[in-house]
Amino acid sequence: MTRAPAGAEVIENGGVSDSRTPTHYPEALQDLLDTFATFDDQAERAQVLISFSDSFKEVPKEVATRPFPKDHLVPACESEAYVWAVMRPAGTMDLYFAVENPSGISARALAAMLTKTLSGLPPKEIATVSPEIVERLFRQNISMGKGMGLMSMVGAVRTLAQRAQGIEPKPASAIACPE
């Protein structure tokens, strides 16, 4: 179930949004992307991704407890990832994730990176995030089966940020199956 901490509002998820690429990203995310752009070595990139995965912290029970509501389940993600967004009184948004698949290393890494770089920002800034960041972060470490789910995680975050602004997201098809 989902709970909103005092003074906070949980944004209901309902799908994923479109995948337009913004002209710029929030500073922390852009810094992270710039850092990843310097990695030439697959093993080095893998170690950093695993470090992020290790740092992943699951959604606190103040926000949600098992069984997690399916409307927070990220579509098309085989790692069974869930996402929550909680509005704070200052008008900023905090992100929380759960990843139920014990082999969901990539999903945990991405969740940790999204939390680290986007949590605490206004929804308007978070809504600029595009699924294209997945390729820039994971490059050759992204597997066939993981890419779609990871892009869907980013899309779900974007959806929540748009909903928090009263914007109804576009249909999910562009993210779920880009052909």
Add this chain to the structure above:
Amino acid sequence: MPGASSPGLRLPGGGYTSRMSTQAAAYAKPDILVSTEWLAGELQNPNIRVIESNEDTLLYASGHIPGAAHVDWTADLNDQVRRDYISRDGFEKLMSRLGVTPDTTIVFYGDKNNWWACYAFWVFQLFGHTKAKVLNGGRLKWEKEGRPMNRETPTFTASTYKAPERNDKAIRAFREDVLKVVQEKGQLVDVRSPDEYSGKRLHMPDYPNEGAVRGGHIPGAKSVPWAKAINPEDGTFKTVGELRKLYQEEQGLDPAKPVTAYCRIGERSSHTWFALTYLLGFPNVRNYDGSWTEWGNSVGLPIEK
């Protein structure tokens, strides 16, 4: 190997087969599978090399069975220029790096219910390394049982490995072979998802489209999605009775006749090839690794929907 018996594995504590289930013993070649319990007791055995092969390239580095080596299906098993597998020279170099000799027993395991482990196993068979086994349940079962894993990348003393030329004839099918099977109304198994088989999709659910321009299946192919051969809760293979029902009773596959399995690029179908060959004992099974990415793009080849 000390105290070894056929097929070269020590019979631990009363015998290898005693640790396998009765159903496992009923497989055509029961010793092709090893249990997690058995492997846990053999991790220090220098005559055994454990090899992990996954779809997810982060998994091995995030933790693996202690002492296990990593084989990357794209970087290690495929030619990096042509669409083909590595040559004899490439295989010898790979085996040398892994510290493997022709006498080393290799135990494959991996994610996705051993899908990629079976693919690596199949490629190794192209070079005749028959001292090879698959960990029943793979990474999923090992993890679920809370068995040890670590992140230490083992280093091995380079070995000298003389491999024969790759022999594709026995277990690998090419486009012309498959066309002949179609013309002669032979046995084909399409192991992709039902939507790929019907032509509704050109790729697996939740996977990107990798370029087939036509959907459908090879005429006459039976649809048996590969994962029907495993128990999803722990990744182990289904019992011989369940497998017989799946392939022989429900689909009418005749073990006495040749079978060709295919999927998208030959990885899922190597899992089915393994089940038919070693668990059901079909004597003549080939894997068509060109699969749908070749057939669905080829001009003029027949397609059914």
